[in-house]
Amino acid sequence: EDKVVQSPLSLVVHEGDTVTLNCSYEVTNFRSLLWYKQEKKAPTFLFMLTSSGIEKKSGRLSSILDKKELSSILNITATQTGDSAIYLCAVxxxxxxxxxxGTILRVKS
Amino acid sequence: EPEVTQTPSHQVTQMGQEVILRCVPISNHLYFYWYRQILGQKVEFLVSFYNNEISEKSEIFDDQFSVERPDGSNFTLKIRSTKLEDSAMYFCASSPQGPRGEKLFFGSGTQLSVL
Structure with a gap:
């Protein structure tokens, strides 16, 4: 059975902190790994990763895939209250x- | 920015009733999907649709479920005889490139409550 496991389940940080969210997977016929941000309702796309070791960046967010370890991390630097959301990993x-x-992130001011 | 729109945002129905959830995908997209999220649980794949036919469906998508693209803009999910366990947020998504492109655009969802 395919598995995508995220950790931690939830996280509370203060504004300005850096956070690292983890995603590991056991999925046959893996093609790509995606990160989405879910605020209120619709998941919104953040990153798609297909190649190991190549970091993708968008502002304060970055992500990298490790196909050998079957995992990915999502980093958020200098967190803001607007980063509070559920972060979803998908394969x-x-x-x-x-x-x-998902990982529930709450950023306190 | 173009977006996927879903109607209604909330739907309350009695067990055994039929419901139709409606979606208008982004206009130049060719691949369409339904996902659902039961409260407190993971987002789950239901069905993918391309070229007027189902390309893949999950075990959840049994004979009670059907999808249709009745015209050039709408994409619908029908549940024939709703059960209590169908209560969930239903997300429609579309993609310009399908599996190779991966980037799915999600609608804001329809919250279905079966009483």
């Missing part, structure tokens, strides 16, 4: 995405 397989349970 692309066939015609679908297999999601993890």
């Amino acid at each position: 692309g397989k066939g015609n679908k995405l297999v999601f993890g349970a």
